[in-house]
Amino acid sequence: MATAFPVPAAPAVPVVSLRALAPYAVFAGVILLxxxxxxxxxxxxxxxxxxxxxxxxxxxxxxLLGFPCH
Ligand SMILES: [Zn+2]
Structure with a gap:
């Protein structure tokens, strides 16, 4: 069955290796800690x-986070 509208192609999802992601993960971890x-x-x-x-x-x-306070 043909559609009335053209179906766009799925966007390409970039593949990011864990090695490339590691510095950002460490930085985010330090900030969050x-x-x-x-x-x-x-x-x-x-x-x-x-x-x-x-x-x-x-x-x-x-x-809110449940830390003991007073
Ligand atoms: Zn308190």
Whole structure:
């Protein structure tokens, strides 16, 4: 059965090797671990920054993610 409209060809999906993807994965992992530290563990004895500004800034996120807080 012929269609009334021409069917476009499927776009070519580029193949990315794991070796080419590795630096980006490592970079994203480092950034995500830094964010996880700032949101979840920057408190008390493990705090890298003095004061409670970061803790108060990410306080709702801590509770949302289930980190113990207070
Ligand atoms: Zn809290």
């Amino acid at each position: 830094a964010l996880l530290y700032l949101v979840g563990m920057d408190q008390g004895a493990t705090s890298m920054f003095s004061g409670t500004m970061i803790h108060e800034f990410v306080h709702d996120g801590r509770h």
